[in-house]
Amino acid sequence: MTSTRTSEPGLSAAQRWLLVLSCLAVTLVIASMAALYTALPEIAAATGASQRQLTWIVDGYTLTLACLVLPAGALGDRFGRRKVLIGGLIAFSLASAVPLLLDDPVWLIAARAAAGVGAALVMPSTLSLLTAGFPEERRGAAVGLWAGIAGAGAVLGIVGSGLLLAQWSWVSIFLAMTVAGLALTVGAFTVPESVDQDRPALDPLGALTAALAVGLVVIAAIEAPERGWLDPLVLGLFGGGLVAGGLFTLIELRVRNPMLDVRLFADRGFGSGTASITIQFLISFGTFMILVQFLQLILGYAPLTSALAIAPMVVPMVAVSAVAPWLADRIGLRWTTLAGLVILGGAMLVMSRLGTDSSYLQALGPLMIMSTGLGLCTAPATTAIIAGTPEEKHGVAAAVNDAAREVGAAIGIAIMGSLLAAGYSAKIAPALPQLPEAAREPVGDSLAAALQVAERAGPQAQPLADFAKDAFMHGVQQAALVVGCLTLAAAVLVALWAPGRRKEPVAEPVAAEPEPVAAATPGSS
Structure with a gap:
């Protein structure tokens, strides 16, 4: 008996281009969330924006993106994912161009909110186009690459904005986003349309x-x-x-x-995958907020240097994401989720050991550990969300994945920001009564303001700067320790929820056809 082996065909040129375009578009959307982190001081100086306005310049984008991503995914399923992707890229580009002409803080907030509307249309379309354009046996690898690059998008945004600020003003960031959005709009016209054939009512x-x-x-x-x-x-x-x-x-x-059949959350892969994605982005964006300040305020790095210092985390994240779906198929979503989230929690505990005398390499350690954990559990979680929904509803499934990211990012920044602020305030409080009244409020608010006060006061204020740095690191340690412990607890709960390794279907034995019995002929013996 001979056997033949059929090899899987390679990707077509159209599939490779779809993969590239989807990854670039989601990178632009995620990078835009973090691109302004390094530019906020310059924006404040140039526009007169208050601290509250600066917060909304960043969060206005995240808010509209998080609010509208689910309806946007449903629109893509109903009217066509390519159409929605093109419309989103156009809206994103036009909104990003507004600050080139109007730099009033109110206009900046409105422009960022409008860009978030466009981003909400783009994000689910990229993933649903990808899943519809790839056969099931290759879908996991494509989603893994998409998830890895999406996870690294925030780092790429910080690095890219740092490079631009080294040469030009903050306006160049919006110019770059506008040009990138328009270029991707042209590219989006070349990919095939994908739509739910039933065209359900809205x-x-x-x-x-x-x-x-x-x-x-x-x-x-x-x-x-x-x-x-x-x-x-x-x-x-x-x-x-x-x-x-x-x-x-x-x-x-x-x-x-x-729009979203909530019964889908009864599927263990869909529900646990959504929870896992939320936790991952909660940790990663909260960590970015803390580490950027650590690099700039404690180590004294310039914006570009601090951005480049974070960049190495992209390597393990993308590399591990490429093999994570294959690994999840063999050991199950439960174990990749547990391992990834435990690694994330461990990274937070390592970060809680940082101090004012810590070096860059000591800060890089937990960052690389965190990126490995993200790479291990991000792609399997995204794949589980997609696999838990019918193919015609992949736009909404992608939107659930994206909404989990945005909500997690916002909550992570809020939780770690609150813990950092509480730790700093408690530690700096004993020093405030000894300061002039005009200096008490800024020193009590933040390390950045305390360092400005100390710089204006001259060399004799160096003890104040050192004490404020100690207070800041106390807040960092407190935030990392609490979030690390919560992550380890969440890892166990989500892993118990997640499904184990899928059992391969066993083919039932087929009864052999009885051989025909020859009829007896006269004279036979």
């Missing part, structure tokens, strides 16, 4: 309540570090978000064509 009530639920929770997370987690407004926003979430669930259970 779900306006579901879209409204979903946007309210996500929006109120994100606003509460943004306001919590400044107002306090027990502030009535913050509690009211969180409560409103929970009520809106409950209404969304009731609506989706009753309408004929729900």
Whole structure:
């Protein structure tokens, strides 16, 4: 008996181009979230923006993206994912061009919010086009690469903005985003269309309540570090978000064509994958916020240097993401999720050991550990979310994946920012009564302001600068320790929720056909 082996065909040129375009588009959207981190001091000096306005220049983009990504995914399924991708890229490019002409803080906030609308249309379209354009046996590898690059997008945004600021002003960041968006718009016209053939009716009530639920929770997370987690407004926003979430669930259970069938969360892969993605982005964006300040305020790095110092984390993240789906197929989502989240929690615990005398290499260690954990669990979680939904609903599935990222990022920045601020305030408090009254408020607010006060006061204020740095690192240690412990606990819970290794179907034995019995002939013996 002879056997033949059929080799899987390679990717076509159209599939390779679709993969490249999808990865570039999602990189642009994610990079835009973090691109302004290094430029905020220059924006404040050039536009007169207050600290609160600076917060909303960054978070206005994240807020609209998080609110609208679920309805945007449904629009792609209904009207065509390529159409929605093109529309999103055009909206993103036009909004990014506004600061080239108008630099008032209010206009900047409005432009960033409008860019977030475009980004909400882009993000789910890139993933749903990718999953529709690849056969099932190659889909995992494509999603793995997409997830790895999406995870590294924030780092690329910080590095890219740092390179631009080394040569030009903050306006160059918006110019670069505009040019990149227009170039990708042209490229998007060359990919094939993908659409849900049933073209289900839209779900306006579901879209409204979903946007309210996500929006109120994100606003509460943004306001919590400044107002306090027990502030009535913050509690009211969180409560409103929970009520809106409950209404969304009731609506989706009753309408004929729900935007998101909430029964999907009963699928262990879909539900645990969504939880895992939220935790991953909570940690990564919270860590970026802390590490950028550590590099600039403690080690004294310039914006470009601090951006380049973070860049090495891209390597293990993308490399591990490329093999993580293959690994998850063999050992199961449960074990890749557990290992990845435990590594993330361990990275936070290592970070909690940093001090004012720590070197760059000591800070790079937890960063590289964190990127390895992200690479291990990001792609399998994204693949599980997609695999848990029918193919015609991949736009909404991609939107769930993206909404989990944005909500996680906003909450992570809020939690780690609050813990950092609380630790700094508690440590710096004994020094405030000894300072002139005019210096107490800025020194008590942040390390950056304390260093400015110390610089103006001259060499005799060096003890104040050293004490403020100690207070800052106390806050960093506190934030990293608390988040690390919570991550380890969450790792166990999510792993228990996640499915184990899928069992290969066993083919039932087929009964052999009985051989025909020859009829007896006369005279035979």
